[in-house]
Amino acid sequence: MKPDISDSKSQVLFGSLSEIGFEKILIERFPQSRFVILIDENVAVHWSEFFVTNFDFLHRAEIIEIPAGEENKTLEICNSVWEALSEYEINRNDVILNIGGGMITDLGGFVASTFKRGLHFVNIPTSLLAQVDASVGGKTGIDLGPFKNQVGLFAEPDFVFIDSGMLSTLPHEQILSGFAEMLKHGLIADADYWKALRNLNLKNTEELLPFIRRSVELKKSIVEQDYSEKGIRKTLNFGHTIGHALEGYFLQKQNPMLHGHAVGLGIIAEAYLSLNTKLITQSEFDEIKSTLLPLYGTSLPEKPDESVLLKLISNDKKNSADAINFSLLKSIGNSVYDQRVSTDLILESFGEIF
Ligand SMILES: NC(=O)c1ccc[n+]([C@@H]2O[C@H](COP(=O)([O-])OP(=O)(O)OC[C@H]3O[C@@H](n4cnc5c(N)ncnc54)[C@H](O)[C@@H]3O)[C@@H](O)[C@H]2O)c1
Structure with missing residues (x-):
């Protein structure tokens, strides 16, 4: 199987993260950057430690953990993430790694592309829905009350890493x-x-x-x-x-x-x-x-x-x-x-x- 699907905007890579060179690819592309992990509480239980211990470049990454679920795809949660980025003094050279389902890739892409007029972001979708749909195509955003995805913008991640091994913990x-x-x-x-x-x-x-x-x-x-x-x-x-x-x-x-x-x-x-x-x-x-x-x-x-x-x-x-x-x-x-x-x-x- 070919390892990736690329276009001018972003590259989608398929396979086990270690085998496809997740760490090497990101270090080469972002040699001077700090990395921030955005993850929800459920995904964090299973995967936070995996990322921080298996990949050297993430040992000192800041981790922003937010509550899980569609009901948290809101402006209030965005605000809390923007404030955390500000506190960590994140700037436009830095990179957000969105590790999670479609709620995280939608909200994280929106937060990244609006903070300081746009940070780089990388999606590591962990749900099947995010792997086949939400993490590609450039739509980011949040809900407004009952109305889905009412506030948002088109913005492309630099990379999407799709590892079906991450589905092992998905209900x-x-x-x-x-x-x-x-x-x-x-x-x-x-x-x-x-x-x-x-x-x-x-x-x-x-x-x-x-x-x-x-x-x-x-x-x-x-x-x-x-x-x-x-x-x-x-x-x-x-x-x-x-x-x-x-x-x-x-x-x-x-x-x-x-x-x-x-x-x-x-x-x-x-x-x-x-x-x-x-x-x-x-x-x-x-x-x-x-x-x-x-x-x-x-x-x-x-x-x-x-x-x-x-x-x-x-x-x-x-x-x-x-x-x-x-x-x-x-x-x-x-x-x-x-x-x-x-x-x-x-x-x-x-x-x-x-
Ligand atoms: N941008 C787009 O093009 C696009 C397309 C389709 C859907 N979406 C959006 O995606 C969202 C739905 O995506 P979703 O179903 O992934 O929602 P989600 O992010 O809420 O994830 C579903 C649940 O699975 C948990 N989870 C995710 N990965 C896990 C793993 N590996 N192990 C254990 N638990 C895990 C999450 O914590 C959450 O509780 C909606 O907000 C929808 O609007 C966006």
């Missing part, structure tokens, strides 16, 4: 959460990959690396065609218009559901929209639903209020009162964006998931 429900994004990649862009994923044994995280790599390739190739999301990049939002609304709804109720589980249900509902706007066939819809429902069908904390959910959905994108823009499937492996869907049909699609 299975979190593996399932990342798997929803992988299924989405297959559905929107690669029918063979979708087929292969349907036969994958998720219990064996060792075997995931080639699949993670394929997801990153697919995502990067879409992002590179349309970095600022004016066109084809919108297809990556398949499953997310309804998924984000579900996630925001339960975040607001202080009963959060996992991002990927919300997206898994969003995929089913938005596949239903694709079916009923005459884009996909009944048998394609059945195949999608029968794959995702057993994985994510029981993940809703409770039945959501449909009108509140609809309001959250229309906030997600520019929409008019009676129709909302979606990215949908044209077939398994092909997608389309900017599809107007009536609010009546959206309400009908909720029937597929709750």
